[in-house]
Amino acid sequence: MNENTILDQLVYDPADGKLTYRDIRYVIIRPETIVGFQKAIEQHSRKSARDALFQGGYQGGYLSAQKFKEMQNLSDTQTINFMMTMGAEIGWGHFELIEYDFESHNLQIRVNHSAFAEAYGDATEGVCHLINGVLSGLATVLFRRNCKGSETRCLAKGDTHCLFHISEK
Ligand SMILES: [Zn+2]
Numbered sequence: 001m002n003e004n005t006i007l008d009q010l011v012y013d014p015a016d017g018k019l020t021y022r023d024i025r026y027v028i029i030r031p032e033t034i035v036g037f038q039k040a041i042e043q044h045s046r047k048s049a050r051d052a053l054f055q056g057g058y059q060g061g062y063l064s065a066q067k068f069k070e071m072q073n074l075s076d077t078q079t080i081n082f083m084m085t086m087g088a089e090i091g092w093g094h095f096e097l098i099e100y101d102f103e104s105h106n107l108q109i110r111v112n113h114s115a116f117a118e119a120y121g122d123a124t125e126g127v128c129h130l131i132n133g134v135l136s137g138l139a140t141v142l143f144r145r146n147c148k149g150s151e152t153r154c155l156a157k158g159d160t161h162c163l164f165h166i167s168e169k
Contacts, residue, residue, distance in 0.1 A: 057133020126151030
């Protein structure tokens, strides 16, 4: 018993080399791989690295939030909790809701032990653009408006945790 609903429901197809969770394919990837892409792009442009990871995360977060919300008929708060639990269960870190305000379209989430910040090492600015993208994709589903986020605290720059503020674009 590992108390991890994702691992409990993960289906392995050895013939095709596939892992699926509720019929959606997933891959297990070391955070160093993601950080490797990030640092390679950063050699050319920090903004391009940030944008590329953000967009990738945004796409995944948007699709997941929409699909799992619909599939399980979840309320907005349940969707946030589901996504935060999933984030932990896939090993990205421990997510905690700080603020959710539907009226003002604000979402604030704190992440402890970000896998990406730990893999990155020391930095002078936030490095968890993938998480920022996922949370912005989630917020876009909740608020039905395009959202963007900023990471105001990050473990990689010496803060005790990462903090994301998501709002309408
Ligand atoms: Zn971070």
